[in-house]
Amino acid sequence: MSHYPQAFIDYLIHFHAERDFFECHEVLEEYWKEHPDDPLNKAYVGCIQVAVSMYHQRRGNLAGAVKLLRNALGNLTDEDMHRLGIEAAAFRERLQERLRELNKPDFQYRDLNIPLADPDLLSLCRERCAATNLTWQCPSNFDDTYLINKHTLRDRSGVIAERERSRHAKTAARKVRE
Structure with missing residues (x-):
């Protein structure tokens, strides 16, 4: 049994297997609102902001994407990311690199993956994907x-x-x- 909230696992599935960044936001925001005393709330907000930034990036709203990504970097501490099974240094570097890319005039959207440090969490997500005929880390479907x-x-x-x-x-x- 996972010690991660189901909403966070669902967030990861939506993020990586469906690329449904809007649903990531909805699922984790609902959990965050229902659990105001959760010590990881600031990290959940950061994860929500990453998902909404990705949603904006894919739609070409680069100003909104930059603002949300900057805020997310401020909300995601290494300690909290570690507690969420995220490889903190690698994720922070990916987000900072994406922020640099977003400020270039020739920005082209590409999917971003959250590096997971917890092999049990990664295995759980992959098993959930397989059970529901989803592909872990599939590309966005622009159609x-x-x-x-x-x-x-x-x-x-x-x-x-x-x-x-x-x-x-x-x-x-x-x-x-x-």
Whole structure:
């Protein structure tokens, strides 16, 4: 049994086997919000920022990608990455190299992998991929427009309804105070 949260394992699968960086963000953000006292929360935020940066890189939003990658580097400490089974020095170097590449005028997107230091975690991820017919460290599928543009194409009716409910509740609470 893994000592890593299932959400983090799911994040790694989405990141490496589906290249669904938007889903990486969704899965880990939900865990992060549900576990506000987790000592690795800053690292989870850093991982979320890496995934969103990758999403922006692939779509050509280089300014957003740079900002998120810089923030991620600030949130990912070597100690926390080690606790998440990540090879900290190698990952930090990959992120810094990508940041340098993003600042070049001829930047061309290419997938990035998170180097895992924990062989048990790597084995678990590969087994999960095999069991679900996914390929670990597969290339991004640029023909999948839903994957590439997920934030604009997904069903947001639930989010919109929740925002509306929250707005009404705040308005009602303000009226009670007045």
